[in-house]
Amino acid sequence: MVATVTLFLPEPLRTYGGGSAEVPVAANTIRDLLDRIEQTHPTLYPNVCDETGAVRRHLNIFINADNVRDLDGLQTQLKNGDVVTIVPAVSGG
Amino acid sequence: MADRVVLTIGTKKGVFVAEAGKTRKRFDLRGPFGPGVPVYSTLVDTRGTPGIYASSCNPFFGMKVLKSTDMGKSFKETKSAPAFPKDDGRALINIWSIEPGSAKKELWAGVEPASLFKSYDGGDSWEMVPGISNHEHSRKWNPGNGGLCMHTIIRDGNRVHLGISTGGHYLSEDGGQTFTAANTGVGAGFQPDPYPEFGQCVHKIARHDDAPGRLYMQNHGGWANWTGPGGPRPDIGVLRSDDHGHTWRSIAKGLPSDFGFPIVVHPHDADTVYVMPLEPMTRTCPGGAPAVWRSENGGESWSRIAKGLPKKQSYFTILRDAMTIDDLKTPALYFGTTTGQLWIGRESGEKFECLFDALPPIHNVKVAVV
Numbered sequence: 001m002v003a004t005v006t007l008f009l010p011e012p013l014r015t016y017g018g019g020s021a022e023v024p025v026a027a028n029t030i031r032d033l034l035d036r037i038e039q040t041h042p043t044l045y046p047n048v049c050d051e052t053g054a055v056r057r058h059l060n061i062f063i064n065a066d067n068v069r070d071l072d073g074l075q076t077q078l079k080n081g082d083v084v085t086i087v088p089a090v091s092g093g
Numbered sequence: 094m095a096d097r098v099v100l101t102i103g104t105k106k107g108v109f110v111a112e113a114g115k116t117r118k119r120f121d122l123r124g125p126f127g128p129g130v131p132v133y134s135t136l137v138d139t140r141g142t143p144g145i146y147a148s149s150c151n152p153f154f155g156m157k158v159l160k161s162t163d164m165g166k167s168f169k170e171t172k173s174a175p176a177f178p179k180d181d182g183r184a185l186i187n188i189w190s191i192e193p194g195s196a197k198k199e200l201w202a203g204v205e206p207a208s209l210f211k212s213y214d215g216g217d218s219w220e221m222v223p224g225i226s227n228h229e230h231s232r233k234w235n236p237g238n239g240g241l242c243m244h245t246i247i248r249d250g251n252r253v254h255l256g257i258s259t260g261g262h263y264l265s266e267d268g269g270q271t272f273t274a275a276n277t278g279v280g281a282g283f284q285p286d287p288y289p290e291f292g293q294c295v296h297k298i299a300r301h302d303d304a305p306g307r308l309y310m311q312n313h314g315g316w317a318n319w320t321g322p323g324g325p326r327p328d329i330g331v332l333r334s335d336d337h338g339h340t341w342r343s344i345a346k347g348l349p350s351d352f353g354f355p356i357v358v359h360p361h362d363a364d365t366v367y368v369m370p371l372e373p374m375t376r377t378c379p380g381g382a383p384a385v386w387r388s389e390n391g392g393e394s395w396s397r398i399a400k401g402l403p404k405k406q407s408y409f410t411i412l413r414d415a416m417t418i419d420d421l422k423t424p425a426l427y428f429g430t431t432t433g434q435l436w437i438g439r440e441s442g443e444k445f446e447c448l449f450d451a452l453p454p455i456h457n458v459k460v461a462v463v
Contacts, residue, residue: 012153012154013154046155046176047154047155048154050155050184050185051176051177051178051179051181051183051184051185052179052182052183052184053179054184056153056154056155057152058152058153059153059154088153088154089153
């Protein structure tokens, strides 16, 4: 059974996600979610992952309130109703 | 009839476009476009209907290529930016140079990590050029302080010259299919072997159509006092080749420092060349007194030109692509500083004037008359 989750996009990425802030995705893990995004939203995907498939260095991915770095990284399991949020890292200068 | 001077100014916070009439009395500034995102390379493409390209190095969302078809009144992203094949293992960090190719919509882009890409549709799709990107040396190049960047692309008929920091000068004589390291006489100061086959920290290369075979290079100098293995290596910073880049010789004698980033050739005189010497440790103007140095005899001697520039307490840096010259009858030289000043050197640099005093740090300045 594949989980259905909501991917929440920051404002700069919405133009690549069809203009919407929220994109429904069926996926079991974060990696699975990214792979599905690559198929369904090919212009959004390269904004999140580089050519090697790695999440871009200055982006954080949260499941609900938890950073996936503090969970199982890209292998973190998803469950129905989760909200996955992509957040650019805070930076200055 | 070409009657407008268009400057593109790539900065830490986006690209600006400045435009003036041929008198260049007053420049109007537009921008920033791609706001908040560093721009390291621009191109004013004068082929056909003029256009502008700018690389936009978004630290969060990756590389974009911006294109303007209305001379910098607005910019849009092209459909894609250069990217390595999935199985390559490298990820694109930045675009350091955009140059026109031979076909109408053909573009060449030098990127970081050092590789070459081509587009045949005005930047909407890109393909990697394997002859240099997968060169047997490519995995042995090391990044300099600015990154492992391909910053210079010069096309000269079937010859292609590439400048890589730190890879050195690479030459193709088959239109860019294959490349060989061509660094005889190009010194390196940061390794025991002063004259390696490749791996030099070339900063910029320039040429002129009227002097076939001649090239000028600003290399990473500043090693006259090196006392480590291999000994001192003075005057390796400013070089000239007269055989299409196969061999190089120093033309640094007479300069206050052989360290610098840009090197520019006068559009109507292949013997007149400009550099901006910097102190090697601080990479700022020697003594806090900025000056362009000009040779009018192909590098045999140099003279300081600084009328109108600050006389003291000015410690800015001029990066490798931040100096250029227009091609009007009496050309003007332009340079941008890391402190956000854009200077014009009227009458080929005889008199400098600050056009804009407080832009974001400037990476890149290009000019065209359209």
